[in-house]
Amino acid sequence: MNNFRYHAYTDIRFGKGQVECLAGLVAPYGKNVLMVYGGGSIRKNGLYDKVKELLADFNVYELGGVEPNPKITSVREGAAICKKEKIDVVLAVGGGSTIDAAKVIAGAAYYDGEPWDLVADPGKIGKVLPIVTILTLAATGSEMNKNAVISNMETNEKLGTASHDFIPQASICDPTYLFTLPAMQTAAGTADIMSHIFEQYFQATTSAYISDRFAESLLKTCIKYCPIALKEPDNYEARANLMWASTQALNGLLSCGKGGGWTCHPIEHELSAYYDITHGVGLAIVTPRWMRYILNDKTVDKFCEYGRNVWEIEENDAYTCANMAIDATEQFFKDCGIPMTLREVGIDESKIDLMAADTIKYNDMNGTYVALSKEDIANILRASL
Amino acid sequence: MNNFRYHAYTDIRFGKGQVECLAGLVAPYGKNVLMVYGGGSIRKNGLYDKVKELLADFNVYELGGVEPNPKITSVREGAAICKKEKIDVVLAVGGGSTIDAAKVIAGAAYYDGEPWDLVADPGKIGKVLPIVTILTLAATGSEMNKNAVISNMETNEKLGTASHDFIPQASICDPTYLFTLPAMQTAAGTADIMSHIFEQYFQATTSAYISDRFAESLLKTCIKYCPIALKEPDNYEARANLMWASTQALNGLLSCGKGGGWTCHPIEHELSAYYDITHGVGLAIVTPRWMRYILNDKTVDKFCEYGRNVWEIEENDAYTCANMAIDATEQFFKDCGIPMTLREVGIDESKIDLMAADTIKYNDMNGTYVALSKEDIANILRASL
Numbered sequence: 001m002n003n004f005r006y007h008a009y010t011d012i013r014f015g016k017g018q019v020e021c022l023a024g025l026v027a028p029y030g031k032n033v034l035m036v037y038g039g040g041s042i043r044k045n046g047l048y049d050k051v052k053e054l055l056a057d058f059n060v061y062e063l064g065g066v067e068p069n070p071k072i073t074s075v076r077e078g079a080a081i082c083k084k085e086k087i088d089v090v091l092a093v094g095g096g097s098t099i100d101a102a103k104v105i106a107g108a109a110y111y112d113g114e115p116w117d118l119v120a121d122p123g124k125i126g127k128v129l130p131i132v133t134i135l136t137l138a139a140t141g142s143e144m145n146k147n148a149v150i151s152n153m154e155t156n157e158k159l160g161t162a163s164h165d166f167i168p169q170a171s172i173c174d175p176t177y178l179f180t181l182p183a184m185q186t187a188a189g190t191a192d193i194m195s196h197i198f199e200q201y202f203q204a205t206t207s208a209y210i211s212d213r214f215a216e217s218l219l220k221t222c223i224k225y226c227p228i229a230l231k232e233p234d235n236y237e238a239r240a241n242l243m244w245a246s247t248q249a250l251n252g253l254l255s256c257g258k259g260g261g262w263t264c265h266p267i268e269h270e271l272s273a274y275y276d277i278t279h280g281v282g283l284a285i286v287t288p289r290w291m292r293y294i295l296n297d298k299t300v301d302k303f304c305e306y307g308r309n310v311w312e313i314e315e316n317d318a319y320t321c322a323n324m325a326i327d328a329t330e331q332f333f334k335d336c337g338i339p340m341t342l343r344e345v346g347i348d349e350s351k352i353d354l355m356a357a358d359t360i361k362y363n364d365m366n367g368t369y370v371a372l373s374k375e376d377i378a379n380i381l382r383a384s385l
Numbered sequence: 386m387n388n389f390r391y392h393a394y395t396d397i398r399f400g401k402g403q404v405e406c407l408a409g410l411v412a413p414y415g416k417n418v419l420m421v422y423g424g425g426s427i428r429k430n431g432l433y434d435k436v437k438e439l440l441a442d443f444n445v446y447e448l449g450g451v452e453p454n455p456k457i458t459s460v461r462e463g464a465a466i467c468k469k470e471k472i473d474v475v476l477a478v479g480g481g482s483t484i485d486a487a488k489v490i491a492g493a494a495y496y497d498g499e500p501w502d503l504v505a506d507p508g509k510i511g512k513v514l515p516i517v518t519i520l521t522l523a524a525t526g527s528e529m530n531k532n533a534v535i536s537n538m539e540t541n542e543k544l545g546t547a548s549h550d551f552i553p554q555a556s557i558c559d560p561t562y563l564f565t566l567p568a569m570q571t572a573a574g575t576a577d578i579m580s581h582i583f584e585q586y587f588q589a590t591t592s593a594y595i596s597d598r599f600a601e602s603l604l605k606t607c608i609k610y611c612p613i614a615l616k617e618p619d620n621y622e623a624r625a626n627l628m629w630a631s632t633q634a635l636n637g638l639l640s641c642g643k644g645g646g647w648t649c650h651p652i653e654h655e656l657s658a659y660y661d662i663t664h665g666v667g668l669a670i671v672t673p674r675w676m677r678y679i680l681n682d683k684t685v686d687k688f689c690e691y692g693r694n695v696w697e698i699e700e701n702d703a704y705t706c707a708n709m710a711i712d713a714t715e716q717f718f719k720d721c722g723i724p725m726t727l728r729e730v731g732i733d734e735s736k737i738d739l740m741a742a743d744t745i746k747y748n749d750m751n752g753t754y755v756a757l758s759k760e761d762i763a764n765i766l767r768a769s770l
Contacts, residue, residue, distance in 0.1 A: 002627040003400025015388025207622040217598030237592040257417040
């Protein structure tokens with residue numbers, strides 16, 4: 001087991017009606033609040049009005065319209081408001097995209113240069129405004145972690161950045177906000193959660209027994225509850241377990257004692273950077289192809305462990321067991337209604353080599369579970385067509 | 386799933402050599418440190434000298450000799466030092482007993498009355514000095530939670546108290562400190578961890594799927610690694626997994642979405658209060674008898690789930706499966722070398738009714754998984770003789 005630091009200090013308020021705590025969670029930081037949100041969904045479901053009502057005693061400034069795959073242009077806008085209005089705390093109301101944008105805004109508020117610097121080089125992140133979130137999507141885990149992913153469509157870059165101070169001070173997680181999600185967002189969000197787990201589960205470090213069993217617990221949660229949520233969008237138990245799975249899947253818990261780089265996320269980031277597709281969809285498409293591509297004598301036991309402990313496959317032959325597990329993964333995404341080929345989301349052969357090259361350019365793909373060359377990545381993408 | 390708050394804000398530094406971080410973790414709070422520790426073990430293994438060396442630039446005051454089942458007398462002593470020397474931060478170096486004492490000392494430092502008040506009535510806990518810990522035993526989870534249990538031998542009281550501010554700011558968890566533990570402490574510590582998990586796992590709330598799967602993950606961890614640690618005391622993987630299990634078993638994670646009172650801990654607290662026995666041993670003795678006593682048509686499915694998911698029992702008849710799981714639990718403790726009857730630890734029939742009455746007096750035993758009367762508790766204790 002590797003040495004590790006675990007410091008997920010977010011004050012989580014989980015459950016129906018927890019938004020009532022909002023003013024108390026924001027108040028310690030000051031009166032000037034920048035409320036960051038995405039499209040119109042929080043206006044439709046009443047959350048926008050609720051937040052304004054709860055923060056009636058605060059000076060609430062707004063940055064709406066943050067996009068899926070949030071853009072650096074939104075970050076620039078938010079940072080400018082922070083500087084101009086002397087913002088004390090950034091409140092993100094939305095899913096991972098909104099929260100990610102809020103994080104980099106909170107950092108850029110104290111940064112004199114171009115905000116993209118903080119994405120391209122996390123070392124430039126200094127002081128960060130406190131961040132509070134109200135989560136409306138179960139996917140990225142951004143509500144309890146230090147990560148943010150921002151896109152720059154001018155340069156076709158989609159990069160991750162991070163700071164310990166990006167971890168939100170508090171997050172309100174109310175599963176009822178998920179009731180009105182479009183089915184595809186539920187499915188893609190679940191694929192994102194599962195991919196976060198896979199990235200940490202399939203790593204070369206052994207002996208982090210607890211992290212691996214926790215990972216399997218969360219995978220089983222996704223597999224059990226996503227189909228229920230798709231069939232019964234207002235099933236509280238399903239929504240609650242998916243929401244809590246999203247948070248626990250990427251708050252550092254699953255990587256305690258483990259180590260190594262991620263694979264499918266870097267590859268998918270290029271798909272999104274070039275084609276602006278839904279992150280979770282891209283992950284669902286790439287994941288089973290990646291699994292098949294790296295299945296070999298060194299990895300087969302781990303895939304078999306995955307099959308036995310997550311899919312309850314009882315099969316003694318290791319390769320058969322591993323292949324059954326990979327097939328089950330692909331079939332699961334398919335059954336959730338996710339388009340499972342690149343062509344279905346409008347991606348053809350033309351930029352595969354370019355995207356493979358950029359994956360290598362922006363990420364160290366040698367420290368991943370199985371090291372991948374540019375050619376390997378292009379092959380995985382071709383198998384995903 | 387019940388609503389919940391999860392805010393386990395401790396900065397965990399886990400692994401070999403992490404003590405080197407000590408000065409950096411203490412420094413934010415000031416120069417005056419009260420170092421609280423137990424018996425001579427940290428002098429023998431060099432940790433005492435190491436801490437003094439690392440804190441050479443601080444004013445380190447000391448309270449040694451904190452007992453297992455820590456006594457209010459130690460707390461009084463520590464609180465007096467805090468007041469006299471204007472202590473800024475309390476550093477606990479030891480196991481759960483030492484950390485628990487440090488917590489109440491940290492609260493009593495700001496309290497004008499008798500420190501026992503803070504045990505008898507947690508509502509009286511106000512401001513609390515920051516607490517940093519160096520953990521030397523895998524058992525109580527005190528290194529990442531708000532709980533403290535203090536004994537008053539004058540009144541035969543052993544009571545739990547708690548404050549959100551009792552949660553340590555930082556904890557150093559180095560599994561190598563466990564290498565020199567006596568076998569009985571390894572075994573009793575594991576029984577304590579498992580009991581914490583049982584108390585949260587066996588509750589009436591359903592639908593907290595993640596918490597239940599996490600609980601099973603940690604139970605499997607204990608069952609896998611305790612025998613290894615007993616056979617090979619310096620097996621790092623075993624010690625690391627047990628240490629991390631102790632922390633995760635009682636930092637709030639397993640009760641997320643669940644609710645209800647505890648059973649075996651209140652009963653055992655009376656055994657310790659009257660006979661000063663090892664807490665984990667008392668828990669190991671009582672647990673299987675409690676399980677058998679409450680096995681009925683309402684609980685059988687949960688015990689069967691426990692048997693299937695933790696002990697991998699493949700048995701279709703629910704009662705047979707449940708009984709096999711309970712038997713396996715008892716046998717496990719026995720195999721770990723724990724004395725499994727009250728008589729073996731010097732407890733006879735004489736005070737059973739008294740202890741049963743005190744259990745009811747200090748705890749609400751109606752909100753437990755299965756409500757227990759005074760007679761029920763006496764029956765469970767008699768079955769444990």
